Amino acid sequence: MIPLEHYLYLSIILFCIGAMGVLLRRNMIILFMCIELMLNSANLLLVALSKFHSDNSAQIFVFFVMLVSAAEVSVGLAILVMLYRNKPSTQIDLWKKLKE
Amino acid sequence: MNLTFAQIALAALPFLPLAGFAVNGLWGRRFKETTIGIVGCGSILLSFLLSVFLFMANLSGSFATVQVRLFDWIPVANGSIGFSLMADPLSLIMLLVITGVGLLIHLYSVGYMHGDAGFARFFAYLNLFIFFMLLLVLADNFLLLFAGWEGVGLCSFLLIGFWFTNESYNAAAKKAFVMNRIGDLGFLLGMFLIVFTYGSLNFDQVFTAAATAGGANNATIIAITLLLFWGACGKSAQIPLYTWLPDAMAGPTPVSALIHAATMVTAGIYLVARCHVLFSLAPFTLSVVLAVGVATALLAATIALFQTDIKKVLAYSTVSQLGYMFAALGTGAYVAGLFHVVTHAFFKALLFLGAGAVIHALHHEQDLRNMGGLRTELPFVYRIFLVGTLAISGIPVFSGFFSKDEILMNVFQHHTVAWGLLFIGALLTTFYMFRLLALAFWGEKRGHHANYVPMNTTMKLPLAVLAFLSFAGGFAGLPEFTGLNWLHHYLSPVFSDVTLHNEPHLSIGVELGLMAFTVLAIAGVIWFYASRFKHLQTRELNQLNGELPWYKKLPANKYYVDEWYNRLLVQPINRLSDFLYRVADTLIIDGLVNRIGGMVLSAGNRARKLQSGDIGIYLYVMLAGASGLFLLYVLLGS
Amino acid sequence: MLPYIVFKLILVLVILGLTLLIATYSTYAERKIAAFMQDRLGPDRAGKFGLLQPIADAVKFFTKEDFIPAGADRVLFTLAPAIAMSTALMASVVIPFGNSLILNGMEFPLQVANLNIGVLYISGVVSIGVYGIMLGGWASNNKYSLLGSIRAASQMISYEIGMGIAMVAIIMMSGSMSLHDIVQQQAGPIWKWNIFVQPLGFIIFCTCAFAECNRTPFDLPECEQELVGGYHTEYSSMKLGLFLFAEYVNMFVSSALMSAMYFGGYNIPWIEHLNLPHNVETALGSAFFFIKIFFFIAFFMFIRWTIPRFRYDQLMHLGWRILMPLAIVNMLLTGIILLLIQ
Amino acid sequence: MRLTNRYKVVSDKKMTFAEKLYLPAIATGLGITIRHFFKQKVTISYPEVKREYAPVFRGRHVLKRDENGAERCTACGLCALACPAEAITMLAAERKRGEEQLYREEKYAEKYEINMLRCIFCGLCEEACPKEAIFLTDTHVTAEFHRDDFIYGKKQLVEPVDNRIDVSKRGKPSGRL
Amino acid sequence: MEIAFYVLAVSAILSALAVVFAKSPVYSVLWLILTFFTIAGQYVLLNAQFLAAVHVIVYAGAIMVLFLFVIMLLNLNIATEPVKPVYMRAYEIVGGCVLCLTMVAAIHTSSFEFTPVNAYDNSIGTIEKLGVTLYNNYIFIFEVSSLLFLAAMIGAVILAKKGDI
CATH class of the missing domain: 1.20.120.1200 (NADH-ubiquinone/plastoquinone oxidoreductase chain 6, subunit NuoJ)
Structure with missing residues (x-):
């Protein structure tokens, strides 16, 4: 049996890779993907905890996370397509004016 | 849950009109008038048939009261307030009146409202009104009754302002609404007090608790009853909250007949009668009720003498008659009060519908000064109107005679001065009604054209039926001494616990004597007016408002009550509000808020510079923060 | 344990071989059936009745020049057909090809893996299958290919929903996602077959299966008239062969699924009355299962030469506005009826 | 204008519910295809089985020789004149002494070329020939790799002496074309 | 394993x-x-x-x-x-690594009990168990999430649509 710490470390590493990706890249699509990666690291941890606590509520939470991320991706990509029509680039820096 | 057929009927009763409302309200615009009429009248007809069924079942003794709990409405600490309906003889009588008269008025409206743009809306509102009214009389707890109470108020508001393009009609609707709200406040406070005192809103529980607690005239029960009566005053247009009812005549005439004469305004009477256990425990409140009733009856009657709008006369007459009913209740003669409710529903509906027929025929002319001589032109309406007038005046054999006589008798027994005042009121009633009749139908034609709008059968039939009922309705409650007072007998289980009157009854001789005296006096008034009406009419018609002597000017201007209300209540409130607006609101509250807002704004302006819009930096900062937190945890946590 | 593993290995190899064989001969069957329906003879030169034709085709595919276009992404261009082929092959893992064999007192089920999420596994694998086509089309650096792959992607995603919901109704009937259980539940008389209980579900499933396999009338991703060859325009030699082959494997898997889920799988109606030895019964059942599969493969081909291709908007309309609501209605009805029966 | 009796009026009337279901239509379609499945096949396994040509089939040309093996053509040019596709060219030459065995008349075609890419195989050359020298046979013009190879010269056209081509069985269309 | x-x-x-x-x-x-x-x-x-x-x-x-x-x-x-300039990339990579390290360190130094709480139940991830939990304890969230999906669907369609709706 693999100790829970290993799952913790794995998901932390994945999470940090995702966070690093968000920092490093400027392409909106890749930012999205990094966010998905971070969400998945959390999911992994939830499933691991569910097994270690013998409680399937955590797996239900994973469902809801998947659901929310599916909704998020659909809306996010729609926004991206719309932005792309305005300015044919996916660089996030070009949309600084959205802060207003 | 095994329901008896009676329970199913009871449960279905109020919801048939609701269904009618839904159908007409949702799809009415697409329907033809015939369809709307069938839906509107049909739903009422069905509930009328159900009412008759329930009534017959009750008469035949298959049940004393029937109850059905539809669902738990509001769960509260101990038990829950159910959405439950109950029918006992009191409710059943009201039920018959509401559905029966309602059905007739619906039928009448099909003809009356023909061609109106809001035909469907009108019927939807009427059905909704019937629904709420049924809810009101069938409720088995105060809260549901209050729901119905508010609902009828809403429908009344909607229907008074039915022709909402007219600004003054809207004002009238608003006035009715506000006045009702003032009354509702009393009702609501009364309910709070009831819950606080007895821990329940269910009629049975409250009454049982009150009866077992006993202690007549203790402060709590007086407070409760006074508050409930305050609510009843609002709904039933008693002093001091009566001024909305005459204004409510802005609505279509069938509405006036149904809501503002036959049913809704009697909700106050119903409430008092329903809570007779409480009221009987508070003789002080009863004397207040009596005083208010007598005062209203007399005051409204005097105002009615000088009105020139056909509907206004009838409106003040209604207020006056409601005063009679309250007077009866105030003496503890609940049955007499209810009897008058029933007969009044018949003849006042008849009178209003008759007036409506006149108005309809004369192309919406409502001013009595422009009528006259219609006796030959509209013979059917005239006959109808005559029956109504005789009934309200208390001519023997007509229904009004029996009911009013019973009231007078009871009041006489109780309080002679009150009787005297009511007696004068009865004479005044006769006088203004014959004045109305004379101005509209007798004499010569004044300023109206001959092309009358014809009446169709749907309008005539209800009038005929109501005329018959106004004539014969009184036989339900023949005087006590005959031993044939069916209504009294029928309602006795409800009022079995009324123990206020243990004084001996008047002897038959005194009763007959009083009756004869009243009748003679009334007949005298009629003879006096009939013989001299031409003179009286010409004098009245030629006299302008300004020329009247003060004792006539005062009632003619409704004792300036509206003006006094305006000066004493509305204007001070306006001024206070104005002051509060200028000083408290603008300077203090707004100032504070604006100052704070300004501070936030300037702070935000400074902080805004931090937001470069570069997501990378945001994220980096966020990440650094998270790292810092974890670092803190590592350093401190271990 | 060891004989068990050996048996599984053998089974995997046999099923792989069978799948490939059937897919290979599907190409032959397709040509032959098409010819017959058009009053022709079809291939009859290679071997008796042209039975060696698939081998000749394979030889041709292998010996053709392997061409990669200049602007193409070489890695993905090579990877795509492999993905298409392997995902197509993966689905057959959970298909129960027969009941268990009892040898030496040990029971060997004729199913590679009896997953308790078999149906979900299938839809998962099917949903991955779209990558092969998408990547292939994109990597070709060709407008027609890209159009074809975009069409394929949206088509497959759209029809997966209806298919999934139609399968949910079946899952509700059997109370299990394992295909083995679904088949077992249909044992007995013929009216236990799901087709008699779920005719609407079958029609939906069948239609969606056609769309998922990119078969006519839903072969828009590769419609020759508009897009030349669709996503495989730029492909040649065995890479093209893999794409075409994957389609036939998909067809085989779909047919197997249809017969397993709706037509009783390896069950022969009323066979339990014959009191045959278990192994004989299993063998007969497997044979019967394959007969059903062949029937459905033939059905696929008949449909191909019967119904003309849909227009793209019609395709989307059918998928989203007809099949999906119908599938939901079917699912609801199933649920209500199951609730009432209980 | 009706060209055949198999026309059908196209209409876009609203489909009924049964038609909207499509399933009956699919069933009928399947019925049709399955019926064809069992129909008599029309394919002929070509190299083994050959279809009979019609007697009036017109294939590649041949320049006939007479009974003695001498070329019949006198290069009169009538065939070239008759050719609607202008596919025939020829160069006339005078017969030398000692060539009587080769050419029947004093004048013969030194060069006789038919461009098979232009020829429409109408057979008018055959009609026009006064010497019964040119005939169209039932063999095909074979495929070539180069355009030039389609210009048939005398080498291809004149029948070999030792392998005469029999054109007697070739039917003539009744009446002029 | x-x-x-x-x-x-x-x-x-x-x-x-x-x-x-x-x-x-x-x-x-x-x-x-x-x-x-x-x-x-x-x-x-x-x-x-x-x-x-x-x-x-x-x-x-x-x-x-x-x-x-x-x-x-x-x-x-x-x-x-x-x-991006090299130093910026370096910053970012280092930032990510630092986050990772601090988190790992936090876990490492924390006194959480990582031993299994209950005896392990093998049927925890099965569809039946999940379904029972989902439709008993989380039915409201489930329904709300369907609303979320609907909103996302409508939003995506509106956003992706060209021009005026």
């Missing part, structure tokens, strides 16, 4: 890194799909087969197809990112 875990973990980390450092978005997508597969493998190891299947269907089968779809539709295969 344990070997499988480590193989999957290492490949997950490597492919996640590849997602971040891939030149072309298409490759990023593909690496991410690989990461998801490894995570699905972890789910299987954790006895959550149903979740694994759903994970593959939802992420690999739907979400990533959507990503690929958008990339293809907008033709984003050419990386058009501005080249």
Whole structure:
């Protein structure tokens, strides 16, 4: 049996890779993907905890996370397509004016 | 849950009109008038048939009261307030009146409202009104009754302002609404007090608790009853909250007949009668009720003498008659009060519908000064109107005679001065009604054209039926001494616990004597007016408002009550509000808020510079923060 | 344990071989059936009745020049057909090809893996299958290919929903996602077959299966008239062969699924009355299962030469506005009826 | 204008519910295809089985020789004149002494070329020939790799002496074309 | 078992890194799909087969197809990112590593009890158990999330539609 710490470390590493990706890249699509990666690291941890606590509520939470991320991706990509029509680039820096 | 057929009927009763409302309200615009009429009248007809069924079942003794709990409405600490309906003889009588008269008025409206743009809306509102009214009389707890109470108020508001393009009609609707709200406040406070005192809103529980607690005239029960009566005053247009009812005549005439004469305004009477256990425990409140009733009856009657709008006369007459009913209740003669409710529903509906027929025929002319001589032109309406007038005046054999006589008798027994005042009121009633009749139908034609709008059968039939009922309705409650007072007998289980009157009854001789005296006096008034009406009419018609002597000017201007209300209540409130607006609101509250807002704004302006819009930096900062937190945890946590 | 593993290995190899064989001969069957329906003879030169034709085709595919276009992404261009082929092959893992064999007192089920999420596994694998086509089309650096792959992607995603919901109704009937259980539940008389209980579900499933396999009338991703060859325009030699082959494997898997889920799988109606030895019964059942599969493969081909291709908007309309609501209605009805029966 | 009796009026009337279901239509379609499945096949396994040509089939040309093996053509040019596709060219030459065995008349075609890419195989050359020298046979013009190879010269056209081509069985269309 | 875990973990980390450092978005997508597969493998190891299947269907089968779809539709295969100065990249990478390290350290120093709380129940990830939990304890969230989906659907359609609605 693999100790829970290993799952913790794995998901932390994945999470940090995702966070690093968000920092490093400027392409909106890749930012999205990094966010998905971070969400998945959390999911992994939830499933691991569910097994270690013998409680399937955590797996239900994973469902809801998947659901929310599916909704998020659909809306996010729609926004991206719309932005792309305005300015044919996916660089996030070009949309600084959205802060207003 | 095994329901008896009676329970199913009871449960279905109020919801048939609701269904009618839904159908007409949702799809009415697409329907033809015939369809709307069938839906509107049909739903009422069905509930009328159900009412008759329930009534017959009750008469035949298959049940004393029937109850059905539809669902738990509001769960509260101990038990829950159910959405439950109950029918006992009191409710059943009201039920018959509401559905029966309602059905007739619906039928009448099909003809009356023909061609109106809001035909469907009108019927939807009427059905909704019937629904709420049924809810009101069938409720088995105060809260549901209050729901119905508010609902009828809403429908009344909607229907008074039915022709909402007219600004003054809207004002009238608003006035009715506000006045009702003032009354509702009393009702609501009364309910709070009831819950606080007895821990329940269910009629049975409250009454049982009150009866077992006993202690007549203790402060709590007086407070409760006074508050409930305050609510009843609002709904039933008693002093001091009566001024909305005459204004409510802005609505279509069938509405006036149904809501503002036959049913809704009697909700106050119903409430008092329903809570007779409480009221009987508070003789002080009863004397207040009596005083208010007598005062209203007399005051409204005097105002009615000088009105020139056909509907206004009838409106003040209604207020006056409601005063009679309250007077009866105030003496503890609940049955007499209810009897008058029933007969009044018949003849006042008849009178209003008759007036409506006149108005309809004369192309919406409502001013009595422009009528006259219609006796030959509209013979059917005239006959109808005559029956109504005789009934309200208390001519023997007509229904009004029996009911009013019973009231007078009871009041006489109780309080002679009150009787005297009511007696004068009865004479005044006769006088203004014959004045109305004379101005509209007798004499010569004044300023109206001959092309009358014809009446169709749907309008005539209800009038005929109501005329018959106004004539014969009184036989339900023949005087006590005959031993044939069916209504009294029928309602006795409800009022079995009324123990206020243990004084001996008047002897038959005194009763007959009083009756004869009243009748003679009334007949005298009629003879006096009939013989001299031409003179009286010409004098009245030629006299302008300004020329009247003060004792006539005062009632003619409704004792300036509206003006006094305006000066004493509305204007001070306006001024206070104005002051509060200028000083408290603008300077203090707004100032504070604006100052704070300004501070936030300037702070935000400074902080805004931090937001470069570069997501990378945001994220980096966020990440650094998270790292810092974890670092803190590592350093401190271990 | 060891004989068990050996048996599984053998089974995997046999099923792989069978799948490939059937897919290979599907190409032959397709040509032959098409010819017959058009009053022709079809291939009859290679071997008796042209039975060696698939081998000749394979030889041709292998010996053709392997061409990669200049602007193409070489890695993905090579990877795509492999993905298409392997995902197509993966689905057959959970298909129960027969009941268990009892040898030496040990029971060997004729199913590679009896997953308790078999149906979900299938839809998962099917949903991955779209990558092969998408990547292939994109990597070709060709407008027609890209159009074809975009069409394929949206088509497959759209029809997966209806298919999934139609399968949910079946899952509700059997109370299990394992295909083995679904088949077992249909044992007995013929009216236990799901087709008699779920005719609407079958029609939906069948239609969606056609769309998922990119078969006519839903072969828009590769419609020759508009897009030349669709996503495989730029492909040649065995890479093209893999794409075409994957389609036939998909067809085989779909047919197997249809017969397993709706037509009783390896069950022969009323066979339990014959009191045959278990192994004989299993063998007969497997044979019967394959007969059903062949029937459905033939059905696929008949449909191909019967119904003309849909227009793209019609395709989307059918998928989203007809099949999906119908599938939901079917699912609801199933649920209500199951609730009432209980 | 009706060209055949198999026309059908196209209409876009609203489909009924049964038609909207499509399933009956699919069933009928399947019925049709399955019926064809069992129909008599029309394919002929070509190299083994050959279809009979019609007697009036017109294939590649041949320049006939007479009974003695001498070329019949006198290069009169009538065939070239008759050719609607202008596919025939020829160069006339005078017969030398000692060539009587080769050419029947004093004048013969030194060069006789038919461009098979232009020829429409109408057979008018055959009609026009006064010497019964040119005939169209039932063999095909074979495929070539180069355009030039389609210009048939005398080498291809004149029948070999030792392998005469029999054109007697070739039917003539009744009446002029 | 344990070997499988480590193989999957290492490949997950490597492919996640590849997602971040891939030149072309298409490759990023593909690496991410690989990461998801490894995570699905972890789910299987954790006895959550149903979740694994759903994970593959939802992420690999739907979400990533959507990503690929958008990339293809907008033709984003050419990386058009501005080249960032080296020091900035260094900062960012170091930042990510620091976060990682601090979190690991936090876990390491914390006194959480990581031993299994209950006796392990083998049926925890089965569909029946999940369904019972989902439809008993979380039915409200489930319904609300359907509303969320509806909103997302409408939002996506409106956003992606050209011109006025």
